[in-house]
Amino acid sequence: MSVVLACLDADSLGGVQQVTHTIAQGLAGRGHEVHVIGLHRSPAPFRYVDRPLYHHHVISRRPLDSTGRLARGRADGKLRRLLEGIRPGYAVMTSPSAVARMAGLLPPAFRPIGQYHGSYDHARDTWHLASIRKHYPSLDQAIFLSEDDAWRFSEHALLPNAWSLPNPLSTWPEETSPLDSPRVLGVGRLEGVKRFDRLISAFARSDAPPPWELHLIGDGGELARLREHAAGEGVGDRVIFRGRVPAARMPAEYLAASVLGLTSEHEGLPVVLLESAAHGVPSVAFDVSGGVRSAGPVPVPSGDVAAFAGALGRLVRSAGERRRLGAAARTRAAAFRLDHVLDGWESMFAHIDR
Structure with a gap:
């Protein structure tokens, strides 16, 4: 056909x-x-x-x-x-x-x-x-x-x-993240609807100590404003803007991450949640759709930056909780192969x- x-x-x-x-x-x-x-x-x-x-x-x-x-x-x-x-x-x-x-x-x-x-x-x-x-x-x-x-x-x-x-997931990784790198990951276009300003604020308020960093992968029209926002939140030196990363190099980014954050205003079923889960990386996400819930992140009421910061901070402070939730996320992600x-x-x- x-x-x-x-x-x-x-x-x-x-x-x-x-x-x-x-x-x-x-x-x-x-x-x-x-x-x-x-x-x-x-x-x-x-x-x-x-x-x-x-x-x-x-x-x-x-x-x-x-x-x-x-x-x-x-x-x-x-x-x-x-x-x-x-x-x-x-x-x-x-x-x-x-x-x-x-x-x-x-x-x-x-x-x-x-x-x-x-x-x-x-x-x-x-x-x-x-x-x-x-x-x-x-x-x-x-x-x-x-x-x-x-x-x-x-x-x-x-x-x-x-x-x-x-x-769907385009591939299924055999290797998973050790979850021991002090890195929170955000992936997507640097545009208003993705609300990376909220992710930056949540990271700043999560009490994630140095050397923890927030790495943002993607480009877009909000780059300058987000840099200024990170500086205003006091984490300008710990928010790393990575720009575009080729698709072939994204597995290495997930393997180097310990937590993923998703703070979009709306999403259907974001592939980034599935890809991070397949690599055993737990995530925190605003609860904006049934698709987001089906991917199995730690759900947070939409727009509640304080609650997001609390959930992110708990994962930053507990390697055991990261491993437990990361393993559960990978099991759930198998349905999206x-x-x-x-x-x-x-x-x-x-x-x-x-």
């Missing part, structure tokens, strides 16, 4: 893109014809797979925010021609925007599937929920990241076609065909 995975932008650094390329490589490795389609060019492409087994297409060479009506029409024509040249199968549109853009352009031979990588709570607080209510019920399947979120969309958005499929998740995708395709 053929599987098309379409994103507004398939190549920027982000969770949707990482999961898309991981699923594409996995399904292609099982013998399926797979196409990853980016509707727009990424202004800063990131390479997720060194030797892709799937086909990769970019429809518009213009970034998302620079496309006029005429260019949009030409891009839609190019997309139609591309899809008509792919044998019949499944078209997975990875966001509400992709569904709204593509659903009317699909040839009849494609079974339309809509993904949503956020939580129900996030959708409810944005335009996403209205778009999902409008466009997703007519699709063959609507995919969410946890059973909790799938149920909530089914009940509150009146979706008759809700299904849950978690994000790529083969298990790919089995779920193939089961969903079979369900659609019935």
Whole structure:
């Protein structure tokens, strides 16, 4: 069969893109014809797979925010021609925007599937929920990241076609962290929604003594403000901004960490929680979705920096607690191994065909 995975932008650094390329490589490795389609060019492409087994297409060479009506029409024509040249199968549109853009352009031979990588709570607080209510019920399947979120969309958005499929781990590490390095890790884009200012504040208030450091991996527009915030919290010399790290080097970062912190305003099922858990690294996270809870971090009420600092401090001070929670996290992470998740995708395709 053929599987098309379409994103507004398939190549920027982000969770949707990482999961898309991981699923594409996995399904292609099982013998399926797979196409990853980016509707727009990424202004800063990131390479997720060194030797892709799937086909990769970019429809518009213009970034998302620079496309006029005429260019949009030409891009839609190019997309139609591309899809008509792919044998019949499944078209997975990875966001509400992709569904709204593509659903009317699909040839009849494609079974339309809509993904949503956020939580129900996030959708409810944005335009996403209205778009999902409008466009997703007519699709063959609507995919969410946890059973909790799938149920909530089914009940509150009146979706008759809700299904849950978690994000996968791209690999399963054989080595785990010894959890003896004085390092807390944060991973993600340095943008407002990730709220690394809260992670910096929690680290400063956790009573983590020197030589403990907070290492932040990622880049973005908040770098200068976060540096200033770290200095204001009195930990400017112990918050290390690492910039981008290639995907191939991330396992070494997890092995060198003892705790991971996640302070985002909203998340669906962040891969960083799964990757840290697979390396035996315990995590503390704001409890913002069923997907976050399914990954098994120490949950903290959303936005409660004092509670986050307390949970982080307990892990910093107790190697025994780190090892206990790290072992439990790795056991839980086994459910997100790529083969298990790919089995779920193939089961969903079979369900659609019935």
